[in-house]
Amino acid sequence: MAALRFSASDPQKASAKSTQCAILPVGSSLRLDDAGRALAKDSAGVLSAALKGGEFKGQVGETLLIHGPGDAERILLIGAGDGKLGRGDYLKLSRSLARALLASKAKDAQMHLGALKVNSGDWDWLCQRLATDLVYHGYRYALTLSKPKPAPSLTRFALLSGDPALVRRAKSALNRGAQAGAGINLARELANLPANYCTPEHLAKEARKLARSNAKASCKILNEKAMAELGMHSLLSVTAGTATPAKLIVLEYKGGKRGAAPHVLVGKGITFDSGGISLKPGAKMDEMKFDMGGAASVLGTMQAVMEMALPINVVAIIAAAENMPSGTATKPGDVITSMAGITIEVLNTDAEGRLVLCDALTYAERFKPASVVDIATLTGACVVALGSHASGLYANDDKLADQLLEAGTTSHDRAWRMPLWEDYQRQLDSNFADMGNIGGPGGGSVTAACFLSRFATKYNWAHLDIAGSAWDSSPKGATGRPVGLLTQYLCDRASAD
Incomplete structure (x- = not known):
């Protein structure tokens, strides 16, 4: 897997850029926030139709990948439950997101907060967990295989928030999570x-x-x-x-x-x-x-x-x-x-x-x-x-x-x-x-x-x-x-x- 770079920014600064995968947490009510409605409009109704189709219930950690005609080539829905989440729920969400995103073949991704209501005390922990899980699940053993499994395509992941203080905290936490994930993967590689x-x-x-x-x-x-x-x-x-x-x-x-x-x-x-x-x-x-x-x-x-x-x-x-x-x-x-x-x-x-x-x-x-x-x-x-x-x-x-x-x-x-x-x-x-x-x-x-x-x-x-x-x-x-x-x-x- 190529080096995965992490960043955080205001959604207004990132919205003008196209992305290969927009990630949107959606709760069990299936209601969309402003960012979700903008994605639905940009997808020419594909996102709205997917939500009405009943395949996605918004349960914690549930995922649905949608291909649309808008700026975002893919929209990855991730279930956020009823919004009352503890760290066990965040962990389930983070792992599911990492698996689904890495399987999508997207080279870059932007994550909107959507229905994900994160307590301030859990913000740094969640950001670090997201980065660690993405790096961890991107590991592939290859050294002694003549035809190893292809490495994931993802090289960039951005977390979007309108709160400047959260953006600053997210940058540090994402980097620390990525560094922890890289250390875990070194241990895996040596032991394997x-x-x-x-x-x-x-x-x-x-x-x-x-x-x-x-x-x-x-x-x-x-x-x-x-x-x-x-x-x-x-x-x-x-x-x-x-x-x-x-x-x-x-x-x-x-x-x-x-x-x-x-x-x-x-x-x-x-x-x-x-x-x-x-x-x-x-x-x-x-x-x-x-x-x-x-x-x-x-x-x-x-x-x-x-x-x-x-x-x-x-x-x-x-x-x-x-x-x-x-x-x-x-x-x-x-x-x-x-x-x-x-x-x-x-x-x-x-x-x-x-x-x-x-x-x-x-x-x-x-x-x-x-x-x-x-x-x-x-x-x-x-x-x-x-x-x-x-x-x-x-x-x-x-x-x-x-x-x-x-x-x-x-x-x-x-x-x-x-x-x-x-x-x-x-x-x-x-x-x-x-x-x-x-x-x-x-x-x-x-x-x-x-x-x-x-x-x-x-x-x-x-x-x-x-x-x-x-x-x-x-x-x-x-x-x-x-x-x-x-x-x-x-x-x-x-x-x-």
Whole structure:
């Protein structure tokens, strides 16, 4: 999809220009406002006839595309219901509009407000949502397809309002929504790539590219030798069975005050997870290319933060590795020593995400962070608990947990807080090491979080288990979550700090 440009203006300034698609929200009463009546007149009765025909009822999110002879080649009607809309209704409307508009083949579009009565407090949110949805639904995977699906034609979208203050607010919100959408799509693209394309080195190249694109950013890549010198033997135990070298990727963005404590994002970057010696079943093993969804979301969030030029300091740490079986692979029962000096009995080599994350969490201490959030496709148990609708949220600080939950609600990239009680910790007891890397069949997502919590005692920390939310199996593909949540969280922190 070509770069999609967003704008906002007064309808009087835009009315003289023809557009390939005029978008008009119409309520369940089917009454038209002044802009609607002008479009009806310009369409030589085609719009009025369509409304009288009964095909369109004006229900929230309902769409009808009309081809007419006027200045607007197409008129897209979008149902606005009875006018008493909440954010759930706006979300439904925005998604339906994006799908219908992108399917229309129009290259540019102008949206009149019509029957859409937006509360001032929801205006910025709706504008941002419209832009995010248009960018999101415009994504097409193409890299390894000889005949990919054609990209949408839309290159320009304008929102029309007669209120100058709303126009100014709309411009900013539309741009921010587009930047968030682009970050989500970067995460989707990286996660969708096959594992023979998206290797730890590929993730490192993407991080370097982001750093080169912004004067306030820098990137450092630690190889296996450097990790060994730091004592990261837990991370290195995961990569022991593969010929593909692991990378610890550190991407810094210094957009805030000099010396201000950064917010740290830690991403699990297992670019393919066979399970190691504890080999996974063959069915759906191809989906284990998505096991770097946490790393993908961190890079997508960093892109959005940089493009928004947020006045905040952010550090991204990505533990990137492959988990493969071979004669050199870590074996069940092996005992390894983490960077923190804690010894771990590897009871299951398929519980590898926590083994790479624990060393990355220890490494995060050196930044003296304001907060640390790790993101990982960590446990199938989280999928059982929450399905695909919510990411599992664990935290050692209530304020941080509330901030992330609020950001998830605002962005509709929701999370649900799970318990991190001391009662679960004893499930990690081991006779041969300080702890085991699994806690048995009960509460698998909780004990995984308990494992990580032991390496995050020196700062405010949260863990997002995105095993259910990072990708879909039908149709197969990455969702880009939780880039929306993380971007909103950092926007909120930038405003508050």
